[in-house]
Amino acid sequence: MGPTKAIVKGHALYEAVGGKLIRDGFTSQREIEDYVNHHYLVLPVVDNAGRPWLLDGKLIYCLRGVQYETVDDRRVHLARCPDCGGMGIRSDEFTVESDCIRCTACGHEFDARLEMMET
Numbered sequence: 382m383g384p385t386k387a388i389v390k391g392h393a394l395y396e397a398v399g400g401k402l403i404r405d406g407f408t409s410q411r412e413i414e415d416y417v418n419h420h421y422l423v424l425p426v427v428d429n430a431g432r433p434w435l436l437d438g439k440l441i442y443c444l445r446g447v448q449y450e451t452v453d454d455r456r457v458h459l460a461r462c463p464d465c466g467g468m469g470i471r472s473d474e475f476t477v478e479s480d481c482i483r484c485t486a487c488g489h490e491f492d493a494r495l496e497m498m499e500t
């Protein structure tokens with residue numbers, strides 16, 4: 382089992398699946414992130430502007446810094462856009478040979494293998 386996927390609503394943290402309250406009464410986003418970092422929790426991935434990634438209307442979580450999953454534990458092949466931090470989707474329907482990733486937010490295309498080598 383990975384960390385518990387959580388969502389933020391107002392000043393409270395809830396479990397993303399089932400909606401159970403984890404903790405209420407936070408006063409800032411920083412406080413929420415601090416709490417998440419010290420517990421076995423993970424928050425949805427957001428881009429540089431703070432907008433959450435959505436795939437088919439579902440929030441995306443990043444586990445162990447590398448593995449992306451939807452809220453219902455489906456592993457997805459995504460990559461973070463180096464420009465805007467938006468969600469990059471593999472365009473493998475057309476280009477099976479390459480590992481081309483296209484950002485859904487700004488349209489930037491990049492190679493996922495390159496990004497992995499740089500980090």
Ligand SMILES: [Zn+2]
Nearest residue numbers: 462465484487
């Ligand atoms: Zn982008």
